[in-house]
Amino acid sequence: HQPKQDNPITRFQQFLQINTAHPNPNYYNPISFLITQAKSIGLTYRTLEFTPNKPLLLLSWPGSNPSIPSILLNSHLDSVPAEPSKWSHPPFSASISADGCIFARGSQDDKSISLQYLEAIRNLKFVSNFTPTRTLHISYVPDEEIGGLDGAAKFFGSREFEDLNVGFVLDEGQASVSDEFRVFYADRSPWGLIIRAKGGPGHGSRMFDNGAMENLMKSVEAISGFRESRFDVVKAGQAANSEVVSINPVYIKAGIPSPTGFVMNMQPSEAEAGFDVRLPPTADPESIRKRIAEEWAPATRNMTYEIIEKGPIKDHMGRPLMTATNDSNPWWSVFKQAITAIGGKLAKPEILPSTTDARFIRQLGIPALGFSPMTNTPILLHDHNEFLKDTVYLKGIEVYESIISSLSSFEGASDKKVTV
Numbered sequence: 001h002q003p004k005q006d007n008p009i010t011r012f013q014q015f016l017q018i019n020t021a022h023p024n025p026n027y028y029n030p031i032s033f034l035i036t037q038a039k040s041i042g043l044t045y046r047t048l049e050f051t052p053n054k055p056l057l058l059l060s061w062p063g064s065n066p067s068i069p070s071i072l073l074n075s076h077l078d079s080v081p082a083e084p085s086k087w088s089h090p091p092f093s094a095s096i097s098a099d100g101c102i103f104a105r106g107s108q109d110d111k112s113i114s115l116q117y118l119e120a121i122r123n124l125k126f127v128s129n130f131t132p133t134r135t136l137h138i139s140y141v142p143d144e145e146i147g148g149l150d151g152a153a154k155f156f157g158s159r160e161f162e163d164l165n166v167g168f169v170l171d172e173g174q175a176s177v178s179d180e181f182r183v184f185y186a187d188r189s190p191w192g193l194i195i196r197a198k199g200g201p202g203h204g205s206r207m208f209d210n211g212a213m214e215n216l217m218k219s220v221e222a223i224s225g226f227r228e229s230r231f232d233v234v235k236a237g238q239a240a241n242s243e244v245v246s247i248n249p250v251y252i253k254a255g256i257p258s259p260t261g262f263v264m265n266m267q268p269s270e271a272e273a274g275f276d277v278r279l280p281p282t283a284d285p286e287s288i289r290k291r292i293a294e295e296w297a298p299a300t301r302n303m304t305y306e307i308i309e310k311g312p313i314k315d316h317m318g319r320p321l322m323t324a325t326n327d328s329n330p331w332w333s334v335f336k337q338a339i340t341a342i343g344g345k346l347a348k349p350e351i352l353p354s355t356t357d358a359r360f361i362r363q364l365g366i367p368a369l370g371f372s373p374m375t376n377t378p379i380l381l382h383d384h385n386e387f388l389k390d391t392v393y394l395k396g397i398e399v400y401e402s403i404i405s406s407l408s409s410f411e412g413a414s415d416k417k418v419t420v
């Protein structure tokens, strides 16, 4: 009988109560919590700091055959911000409702998997007396939510990572609303698009051409039209959400501030808008660039633009960055079998609509799958009232026990590395 203060659920709650939300995530607090967990399980640990104040934690469970490629389980330490006043429970309270829903920013994305990895290892080690053949590494990286360039990208490109001889990686996925587990073989790649318009200022009452606001609005309309055309393809069932380019407005900035709001009788001389753009691995980035330059931010309408690219879309050969989910990839077969072995159903593999650090792994030619074991759960990442049900969380631990024991016992693909 475990004391009430320390069981998988209370440990999950404690971890969720550590606020690691942007814009100023503290990375030392969650790392210190995780080190305590690692010690209690007997895992080795070290921290690496490729960027000042952005440490990452690396845990290891040495296998009996450390010469064959290892397995890496990755998750991120940071979360997106939350607007507490719009939540039914404070976002860092990890309050649990009568029906077992644990409310917290990060409960789905992705503090659940961060700890489920460890709980699964704890059970394998102390309940099942399991010993891995392959070495298992668990990484906790900073800055995923802002693109991972100072986190995973630096780590995966490092000498330290190369020395781990990683053969296969699991990273986060997304919740599933059905009773089938979802698994992801590719990510969409994110662009931040900022378009800016300049124009003569003028009296609020005047009709004139080429005002900044007017030019920006024209672009916003053109972008909306494109967005709708992509969305229509999805609505018609011709492609999944994650298989088309998405572009969604995230901010509009314009107007001349006044003490009571904005000056109402002046048309501003500058206006800008920001968009979240996601490109599936099969997309042609050049065609989007062309649209931006010619239709969405044309110099002829006094517009400029900035594309903030966050990570790769193609591999070094220009091929779409995807991990094979067929028999050509032995890791896929092992993963799939591990799910069915515990009576789990697996949905058809998908491209992830959002983005994870796995794209940097695939770029290295290492196979990586996105997976978060959450079935019958609404998809609430980055939303208000993000929650995960206790039973779903606990089931996920069992799922990882099966996956981890299968992957770490798998002795094929030992001499040569399988690539994506």
Ligand code: MET
Pocket (backbone or CB within 6 Å): 144, 145, 146, 147, 148, 190, 310, 354, 355, 356
């Ligand atoms: C700007 S990179 C984005 C990473 C984040 N996980 C997302 O999909 O929104």
Ligand SMILES: [Zn+2]
Pocket (backbone or CB within 6 Å): 080, 109, 145, 381, 382
């Ligand atoms: Zn996220």
Ligand SMILES: [Zn+2]
Pocket (backbone or CB within 6 Å): 076, 109, 110, 144, 172
């Ligand atoms: Zn995430």
